[in-house]
Each structure stands twice: as C-alpha cells, then as structure tokens.
Amino acid sequence: MTTILVTGATGRVGRHVVAGLRAAGVTVRALVRTPDQAGFPADVELAKGDIYDPAAVRRASDGADAAFLLWPSFSSAGAEAVVGELPRRVVHLSSLNASSGGVWGEIEQLLRAAGKDATYVRPGGFAVNAQSWADEFRTGDVVRVPSPEAGRSLIHERDIAAVAVLSLLDDHHIGRTYELTGPEVLSQAEQIQTIARAIGKPMRVEALSAAEARQAMLDQGADPTLADSAVTYWASLVDHPEPVTTTVPRLTGRPALTFAQWAEEHAPDFR
Structure with a gap:
C-alpha cells in the first residue's frame, strides 16, 4: 500500500491533508513533535521528530512513497539538508508569491536542485x-x-488540502505549479x-x-x-x-x- 508522509500534519492545512489521504485509502505517516498530543486516528502512523532535523526527516521518510512538505520558517536556512532526506515524490505547500523569491521560492529551487519529482501548490492568502x-x-x-x-x-484551507491530496495521489501532477485562490x-x-x-x-x-x-x-x-x-x-x-484563479474548480471538479x-x-x- 502507498505510504505518504505529511509534514506540518497538525496544522491548519495539514490536518485536512491527513484526512483527505485517509479517505483515499492510503497509509498516512505524520511527522509530529509530540505524538501523544497529535490527536489523529489510530490508523495514522506517527513519526516523532522536527521538520528542522534532517535525521528525523530521514527516519520518517523511510519507506514512504511521497511527502507533503510544509516548511514553516520564513528562512530557508537548513532546508537543503532536509529536502535531501525526503522521498523523491514531493508536493510542496508554497506561496502565490514564490516567483518573486523569498523562502517559498528558495524551497522550490532546492527541490528542483535535488531532483525531486515535485508539485508546487501556491496558495494566496489563507x-x-x-x-x-x-x-x-x-x-x-x-x-x-x-x-x-x-x-x-482568500482561500479556504480545505481547498488547499484538496489540491495537495489529488497531487499526491496522481503522478500526472509532477512538475506542475498550481496557483490557488478563493x-x-x-x-x-x-x-x-x-x-x-x-x-x-x-x-x-x-x-x-x-x-x-x-x-x-x-x-x-x-x-x-x-x-x-x-x-x-x-x-x-x-x-x-x-487575482482570482480558477485552479481549484478545474482540478477538483467543484466550485471553490x-x-x-x-x-x-x-x-x-x-x-
């Protein structure tokens, strides 16, 4: 069975990503700092660790087929080592402003440099x-x-998660960049x-x-x-x-x- 690692799993988007992947029938592994406080159903695998710790990310990625990456810092310091430990298939929660640079653009560049089969989900304001x-x-x-x-x-966090989930489940989305708004x-x-x-x-x-x-x-x-x-x-x-984009309805088949x-x-x- 497919196993997908979710970073930022206890966050506002991450919890919906976990729920969507569970509904799709894949094995979900959540990287969490405090497993006893995560509050996930028993079928979610809990990998204890911090996204800033490459060794923890390596352990969590072992045997995973893909990963949802949320880099929570406004600095990309330390991200290169972490990116290198992720599975080859990655869906990155980026930003609508990534093309202007900043941390989100830097993480996208690190994923490309590492040769990851990545999808870049770029939401606007949450x-x-x-x-x-x-x-x-x-x-x-x-x-x-x-x-x-x-x-x-502004975009609903459930719509961000919906696009991330479908991107994780279908390799057709490899190499794509999706700009999302409400x-x-x-x-x-x-x-x-x-x-x-x-x-x-x-x-x-x-x-x-x-x-x-x-x-x-x-x-x-x-x-x-x-x-x-x-x-x-x-x-x-x-x-x-x-701006307003139509990416959410185009990909999900329902209105944003x-x-x-x-x-x-x-x-x-x-x-």
Whole structure:
C-alpha cells in the first residue's frame, strides 16, 4: 500500500491533508513533535521528530512513497539538508508569491536542485488567518485593521488540502505549479462583515495607520522586515486587489469554497 508522509500534519492545512489521504485509502505517516498530543486516528502512523532535523526527516521518510512538505520558517536556512532526506515524490505547500523569491521560492529551487519529482501548490492568502480578529469579535464590537479596503481572494484551507491530496495521489501532477485562490475578491472590511453576519453580531471596522499596524505586528513577535512588507502589501491591495484563479474548480471538479462558507464553519471561533 502507498505510504505518504505529511509534514506540518497538525496544522491548519495539514490536518485536512491527513484526512483527505485517509479517505483515499492510503497509509498516512505524520511527522509530529509530540505524538501523544497529535490527536489523529489510530490508523495514522506517527513519526516523532522536527521538520528542522534532517535525521528525523530521514527516519520518517523511510519507506514512504511521497511527502507533503510544509516548511514553516520564513528562512530557508537548513532546508537543503532536509529536502535531501525526503522521498523523491514531493508536493510542496508554497506561496502565490514564490516567483518573486523569498523562502517559498528558495524551497522550490532546492527541490528542483535535488531532483525531486515535485508539485508546487501556491496558495494566496489563507482565509483561516482571519482568526487573528477573533479576540476583537469576542470582546467588543469593532475590528481595527490596516487598509480596510484592501481586496483579497482568500482561500479556504480545505481547498488547499484538496489540491495537495489529488497531487499526491496522481503522478500526472509532477512538475506542475498550481496557483490557488478563493473564488472572489473581498475587502478586509467585507470579510469582517461576512464573519459578523455568520455569528449574528453587528461589528464596526476602523482603520489602523501603517505605523500602528507595524507596531502591532512587532508586539506579536513579527520580524521587522516582515512587518514592513506586510503593511506595504496590504496598502497596495486597495488599488490592485489580489487575482482570482480558477485552479481549484478545474482540478477538483467543484466550485471553490467561499469566504462566507469559511465564516459559517468557523463561527464558533468568533463567538
């Protein structure tokens, strides 16, 4: 039976990848730091280890036919050794911005240099990142964001996982790059109001200045360079919203999930 290694298995996308692979009837092996806290069904093999440890990745990859790779750092330091230990067949969770460089582009280059039979799944913004507003929803009636009119085509984490799973199960996808988005552009203000409707609570939106937004990210431990680029990026989306691709429906044969559907599913997180 086919065995597929899933890194980042306990994360927001990884759990759906595990579920999709189990539903397809393959053996799933999850690389996890704390197996007793993973919370997976008994038929999921648990490989204890850290993605940053090449020896742990080597052990987890032993006998695996393919791997789902999520590199969780904003630096590619140490990634070359890890990539070398993965199975030949890899589906990499990259980013829509990978062609512009950065860590995601660097990991893609490492996979190519290592001769991996790779598929590059490049999602745009994750809908699930809207959970960063959850405290404001729960404790008040206003959400403060930078560039409220920034237009984003956020993608449901289940759609990312669906494309990753079908890519892992069919070698037809080797060498392909898939750019994924949600089916529509919504401003950040519209996203907030969509969540408000899902939980039945009126909410107001207030704009954070660029300086306030940057400081808020720094207070949460963000790298200063990342904070600067994020604030600049959000501002750029006011006049130049993110694109919408049709990759999800083309590959899965069903419509991409909307942000409203995501909000309904995650409504308890905001109450």
